[in-house]
Amino acid sequence: MNRKVLVITEMKGAALRQVSLEGVSIGKKMAGSGTLIAAVFGSQASPHVEALGEHGADQVLLFPDALFDAYHSDIYYQAFVQAIQETNPDVIIAGHTANMKDVAPRIASRFGYGLVTDCTHVEFEGDEPVYVRPIYAGKAFEKKRFTSDTMFVTIRPNNFKAEPLRERATPEVIPCEAGSVDLRTVIRDIVLKSTGAIDLAEAKIVVSGGRGIKSKDGFQPLQELAAVIGGAVGASRGACDEGYCDYGLQIGQTGKVVTPDLYIACGISGAIQHVAGISNAKTIIAINKDPEAPIFQIADYGVVGDLFEIVPLLTEEFRKKLAI
Missing domain, CATH: 3.40.50.620 (HUPs)
Structure with a gap:
């Protein structure tokens, strides 16, 4: 060859x-x-x-x-x-x-x-x-x-x-030198929206929230967990549509496709459009109050319970394990 x-x-x-x-x-x-x-x-x-x-x-x-x-x-x-x-x-x-x-x-x-x-x-x-x-x-x-x-x-x-x-x-x-360019468009300004220090598409760990986070403030415990374990924060389209976060965080068929080693889905029901964006994740952990949520059908590990109780507990345990 x-x-x-x-x-x-x-x-x-x-x-x-x-x-x-x-x-x-x-x-x-x-x-x-x-x-x-x-x-x-x-x-x-x-x-x-x-x-x-x-x-x-x-x-x-x-x-x-x-x-x-x-x-x-x-x-x-x-x-x-x-x-x-x-x-x-x-x-x-x-x-x-x-x-x-x-x-x-x-x-x-x-x-x-x-x-x-x-x-x-x-x-x-x-x-x-x-x-x-x-x-x-x-x-x-x-x-x-x-x-x-x-x-x-x-x-x-x-x-x-x-x-x-x-x-x-x-x-x-x-x-190599850049030659003369025939520009068909001109960029006047670039406005960058911060969606986190880690690129979602390349993140090894993603902590994601859905409609179950209930508000913009509901992302705070997810951000704390992601910061402790070195992950990026994502969201379902439902969370974005509700105005809880920017569409730059959206994962799914009409958003970003991610392939992390670990994907933690918090308050995400598991609609097929969202699953399309995480199907190649190596390990999926789902946290949801509804034991019948479709996300549990694809999750490797599932936790039935209130994410606002479980996520802080996870964060605290990771802090202890990682000595942060």
């Missing part, structure tokens, strides 16, 4: 997104004895070159321009096209994120590539990769392979291991 693989990475502020390192790790496996190239963008990207090398990158295309510090579809599209044209890869890998959902189909159309999105697993039949992705709200999975020469894949965060393959590896750095 000898392929040239290009991984399109993403930054979140000064940090490299975890899914980008996951992409580099699976990309190295797909490259085999070939070349793995990572493209990284933004004025704060250069400190991450070494980490990309440690995870398997042989070369790094560095676009250090501050133009890339905030996502703009036209600017990123042109840079991605430039990276593809310079490397002529056999495989392109990117995270299945909001930004790539926006620009990936545009790139695929530009080059006439096939595109497999939201991939959760890669199998190999001999040297040939087969891509696995969920369908029907996670009730089934389909396997896809490419007939085209170039494969373009987006991967779901938290489904591939990002493990360093080398120690203090320094890949070859290829500086």
Whole structure:
């Protein structure tokens, strides 16, 4: 197996997104004895070159321009096209994120590539990769392979291991300049809504609330528990519709899809639309007063009771165990 693989990475502020390192790790496996190239963008990207090398990158295309510090579809599209044209890869890998959902189909159309999105697993039949992705709200999975020469894949965060393959590896750095951009839109202001320090899509632990939290203040015990165990706070659509929290926290078919190691559902009934967003969570704990709530049908562990009594008790026990 000898392929040239290009991984399109993403930054979140000064940090490299975890899914980008996951992409580099699976990309190295797909490259085999070939070349793995990572493209990284933004004025704060250069400190991450070494980490990309440690995870398997042989070369790094560095676009250090501050133009890339905030996502703009036209600017990123042109840079991605430039990276593809310079490397002529056999495989392109990117995270299945909001930004790539926006620009990936545009790139695929530009080059006439096939595109497999939201991939959760890669199998190999001999040297040939087969891509696995969920369908029907996670009730089934389909396997896809490419007939085209170039494969373009987006991967779901938290489904591939990002493990360093080398120690203090320094890949070859290829500086790239952003060319002139034909902007069809202009961004005047960016308003950021804080939904927590940990990205929901990449969180290993998620504590989520539904209509059962009853009010905005009902999220306070959930936030305290999440802070103690190092998790992110999410919500069902019901909680968002009631105005208890911002829609940026929404998990489900019309919200964010999460794949944490631990998902704690508090006061969530378990409607199919919500379950679609958590179907790949490794362990689900449900806390609900209604013993007949559908969430218990998919939960690994269930607690029947008042979340306002149970969640603080859990928080206190975790504090003791973790000596916080």
